[in-house]
Amino acid sequence: MNNQPEARVRFTRQEEPRSAQILQRDERTFRVHTSAYTDERVFREEMDKVFAKTWVYVGHASEIPKAGDFKTSHIGLQPVVVSRGEDDTIHVFVNRCVHRGAVLTRDARGNATEFNCPYHGWVYGIDGRLIAVSERREPGGYSENFRQPEGLFRLPRVATYRGFIFASFNADAPGLEAFLGRARSVIDRKLNLAPGGEIVLRSRPFVVRYQGNWKFQAENIVDAYHFLHTHKGFVNLQARFGDTTGDFGVHKGGSVKEMRKLRFQGATWSCAHGHGMLENPSSHPETYLEGEFSSFYEGIRRTHGDEEFAWLVGKGAVSIFPNVGMIHQQIRTWRPIAPDVTEVTIYPYELKDAPDAYNEGMLRSQERFYGPAGHGAADDVDIFSRNQQGLLGSAVDWLILERGLDTDELVDGDWRGLPASEAPQRALWRAWARLMCEEQT
Incomplete structure (x- = not known):
């Protein structure tokens, strides 16, 4: 059970939208005020207290x-x-x-x-x-x-951590590895799929701007709950054609029932420094030891062992607070420009020393879902702009982030949630509150 002793702070419309008044939290409640995504003063405060204070x-x-x-x-x-x-x-x-x-x-x-x-x-x-x-x-x-x-x-x-370069304006920021914490496991497993444990950014990135707040993207990359709904058109395509249209196994096909079962496995994580994680080891890793890339996968299995191999070929994603994530074979960054304008850059990467055909297939899968003609990116950008449009109204104050709150469990300082819990989204807001409210607490 979630037993964290957190005070509930109420926001009234007559008060200024100070950061300390934006969250409602106790063991049964986790809600975020609309102004966290829309108010110019909050946005400017984020630049000073979030982006200037952390890695x-x-x-x-x-x-x-x-x-x-x-x-x-x-x-x-x-x-x-x-x-x-x-x-x-x-x-x-x-x-x-x-x-x-x-x-x-x-x-x-x-x-x-x-x-x-x-x-x-x-x-x-x-x-x-x-x-x-x-x-x-x-x-x-x-x-x-x-x-x-x-x-x-x-x-x-x-x-740097395994080639990932981080910087901070804060001379007193904690060590990078301590800051990354459990999120290092996603980086490690994605890189360890390469024979030598290295990746290379060689392709040109895909850059898009959307009319919405930067936190929508930070929350969404580790949101297992939205896929079957936001990407319903793609789900129906997969159910009919599977991988025959070039997916390369990134989004498994089959019926909607089968896709739902696959996506509601594994665990979610709310990490201490604001990072959210999805992790789902493969339930049938032996299938990767067959087919065109069997020798490639066999080399990875021999290096890391059977148990870790299931994690390496499984599905994992991470949102590293505040501005970068990894999913599939890409690094994704988001840059705040205004409260309602965000720039997202997607960097497909190659596994160094992996077969050329493997890296090419993964790049094609990126184009299929994330590129300018892809199925997925357009859906997400539309949702982010819909969110921002909805938040312009004043009739409703709060957004609800309580899914799975009663089943999250504290493990070594991080909260472990069930597969479609909103634990990863709550991670962002806990870190956000610490940085934005540190002068008041």
Whole structure:
């Protein structure tokens, strides 16, 4: 049973929508106020108290493999550059000239020896250090007493876990592995499906914006409850044609009854630092040892053993608070732009040293469900915009996140839920409340 002693805080329409008043929580109640998704003041507070205070995913090491490689990313509303220095060190710095504020580069990825500001020509190294101030001694230039900045604002914390690059503006953020906690198991199992335990981001990402709050995507990637309803058209397609249309086994076909049975297996997790998880080991892992890729799977089974092999070929997904998730063979990020505008980027990845045909088949499955002509992404984007549209009304205050609340069990500091519990969604809100309300608690 769920016995966490959490106070219930009421929100009245006459009060300001302060973060401490947005959640109703006790052992039988878990509700979120509409303003958490719609209010501009709450959104701005999130940028300061969530995205500026915790670890945020900014890229993968395979995107910057060589010295001088860089990519652009965001931490909340802050544009940043992720670069690899000559000594192989990964740097993350704010993508803004310290002189008059211009963004230094708009390229998604590239290789450079320096960054030259297009406004007044100030020059920065690949690590963000200020190398030169243009026309410094010309008439009307800078005096001998000019206090020259050291360089671009460099984030005080940068760390990687198995190639996943995270950064934080908070010098006192906990260690990355401690922050990831149980969520590491999803990363580990997805990467351990590769013979050498590595993945590579090689394909161009798919980028889409939707008219809705960023938390809808963070909640949805680990929402086992919605699939048979939101994606009803795709479910009917699968029931009729199975994998013959190119699914490559990512979404198992069969009747709706069979799909329901498959999806309501395994467990959900609400992790201590805000991460939500779905996990479902394969009930018939031996079937993977047959067919075209039998030798590939047999090598994985020999390396990791029978029990772990069932997990590796099973279904797992994770939403790592606040901005990145993994599902199937993709890394997915979401970037808040406004309370009602979010940008989602989907990065299909390859398993390093896996058969080319396997990686190609998985890429085709991504296109089938998530790409611009896919079945799934359009459904989700439509739902997010419907959610935001519904929240514009003022007749109803609260959203209900209580599914499975009475059956969640505390295990080593994390809450374990039944297969279609909303435990993963509650994880986000518990972490959100700690960060947003820390000054009041």
